[in-house]
Amino acid sequence: MTEPQPDSESESAGDPTSAATAGAATQTASPASPRSGADRSKEDVVLEAHDLVKAFGALVATDHASFQVERGTITGLIGPNGAGKSTLFNLVSGFYEPDSGHVEVNGTDVTDLEPYEIADHGLIRTFQTPRKLEGMTVREAMLVGPQRQPGESFVKLFTAPDEVREHEARNLADVERILGEFEIDHLATQPATKISGGQMKLVELARAMLAEPDILLLDEPAAGVNPTLRKKLAEQIRRLHDQGTTFLLIEHDMEFVMSLADPVIVLDRGSVLMEGTPDEVQTDDRVIDAYLGG
Amino acid sequence: MSLVSDPKGYWADLTRPEQGVLAFVLGFALLLLLGLLTGGIGPSYFLFLVGLAGMYSLLSFGLNVQWGYSGLINFSVAAFFGIGAYGTALASASSSPLAGGIPPVVGLFVALVLAGVLALLIGIPTLRLRADYLAIASIGLAEVVRIIILNEGWLTNGSAGVRGIPGFFEGWPVLETFPETMPGVIITALPGPTIVLGTNFWQALLNVALVLTLVGICYLVLRRVHRSPWGRVLRTIRSDEDAARALGKNTYSYKMQAFVLGSLIMALAGVFYAHLNLYVGPGDLNPITTFYVWVAVILGGSGSNRGALFGGFVIVAIQQGTRFLNEFGWIPVDVAPLRLLLIGVIIVLLMRFRPQGVLPPQRELIWRGVVDDAPSQPERGVRGSKAGESDD
Secondary structure: OOOOOOOHHHHOOHHHHHHHHHHHHHHHHOOOOOEEEEOOOOOOOEEEEEEEEEEEEEEEEEEEEEEEEOOOOOEEEOOOOOOOOHHHHHHHHHOOOOOOEEEEEEEOOOOOHHHHHHHHOEEEOOOOOOOOOOOOOOHHHHOOOOOHHHHHHOOOHOHHHHHHHHHHHHHHHHHHHHHHHHOOOOHHHOOOOOOOOHHHHHHHHHHHHHHOOOOEEEOOOOOOOOHHHHHHHHHHHHHHHHOEEEEEEEEEHHHHHHHEOEEEEEEEOOOEEEEEEEHHHHHOOOHHHHHHOO | OOOOOOHHHHHHHHHHHHHHHHHHHHHHHHHHHHHHHHHOOOOHOOOOHHHHHHHHHHHHHHHHHHHHHOOOOOHHHHHHHHHHHHHHHHHOOOOOOOOOOOOOOHHHHHHHHHHHHHHHHHHHHHOOOHHHHHHHHHHHHHHHHHHHHHOOOHHOOHOOOOOOOOOOOOOOOOOHHHHHOOOOOOHHHHHOEEEEEOHHHHHHHHHHHHHHHHHHHHHHHHHHHOOOHHHHHHHHHHHHHHHHHHHHOOHHHHHHHHHHHHHHHHHHHHHHHHHHOOOOOOHOOOHHHHHHHHHHHHHHHHOOOOHHHHHHHHHHHHHHHHHHOOOOOHHHHHHHHHHHHHHHHHHHHHHHHOOOOOOOOOOOOOOOOHHHOOOOOOOOOOOOOOOOOOOO
């Protein structure tokens, strides 16, 4: 409990549609108590983390972290190295079990669920370093994305082959369409092991979209991607956002995250330091201190 | 595309490894035929070898589902094989300390149920953990099963083994007496010793028909599941389990399904073996069998059904073929005992020059009939082969 709890100033952010302005107003109105923690008075919340704690031995990686992600936003999650961003992602997506606290997706408590069950509630995540899928072409790898495929049931392969074929044909058409939208349709029949790391990130993003998530968690989508592809990746994220997908993304590249995300949540030593617009975050003294190791 | 109507087109559609394997298989078959006609190999013995090769192919199919599809490291192939063999033997053999005299078809189901239960028992604690835990647990399992069978005499006859196992077709209308009713055939068409086809021959032929049926059914089932979304999830688990979990796949359940399916196929091989050999003993569960099957799968190409089939036959060819090498006077050493060394050398060469195996999957694995409509880009398929259309 090192950070003041955000509830203390929840009244100041009464108007959820302009949370950022409300936040700014709080800062100017009472400079003695600057806005701390995350804004937790959002209206249409897709993902909520409440007081999450996770310790690895003596190291408390996540220390009472709470935040909300509002539907239709691209929310950035930044913080210095070791701030606990990835741990938080793993807690939220079910890969780690929190020591305490809970996670809600679309209003359902998913704290103790397995990752696949959480995916079923509409939360899909990607990984920082996607592993190559051996022996598959890009479109085969993409075909793993769609949820609830009848062909994923062993029995149905023999009892309902026509239904399997129908879905497979539809899914393949979706794959070709999405690859087209991502402008990587020329990769469709390439072996998945032969494409570059940057292209792999695009493919992973495209594949995650096939799962039709309510919220998509991206773990450092721009890491290790060349500037051209990085621009393309940002465009794609913006395009998908315009189509209505909600994003939560961890990113180290400040330029990338500041140009995409709003709001931005800053994590430091396992808990939420502050939340605000990119401008607010960039000018906040505490954020600068955290990054400079102050 | 048909082999009969357009052999040239068929050949041209094959990838290089496929052409190589096909040529090798045809050449080898020709050599065997020559051996048979000249009396170098007795026909009954030859059929016994084909039965053995079919059995190894079944074992390889099983391991391929576990290792090739899903990346599960199972070192207890011999145990599941043994459970299958003992399951049916204890049910049907006249010397069985338990039941005995039960029709072999029922024995088959007893064996499959036992293997399925054992697979679940070993899978439940280990499949949630990393792949290496299953590997270690399975080594232990193999020894536990073997030692129980060796020591629990009241249950298994111990080291004496189970004798008096009937043929698989005992109790069947026509097939039971098929070998006896068939007339002896004498062939003297070619110069060389006369070949007599008696009861033994027909019995062996019946066994071969049985194993080929089993292999055929398994192959067709596996080909379908391999190309399905189900198989695709398994292949994703093999490369990156976390990615599969993040995409909403219940990986534990999939791994369990693959593990049980593979184990059942191995048990099937055991059932066939019991009724082929008519005797099973604890020696049949020696870890060497597991080792041979791993070699077959790696040699054929992990993840490939046809590769597993090929691997199974190659293993028997090496095991038994080395016996014949001694007949060549110009080879200065006794070759037969060098069998294991030979296999080791083959594996080393394979890992050095072709780590993916002889015949890895050659084409995209998308449900049959779906991809043919899609624009195919032959120049860019998997591993430089053709996209779309295909087997395996």
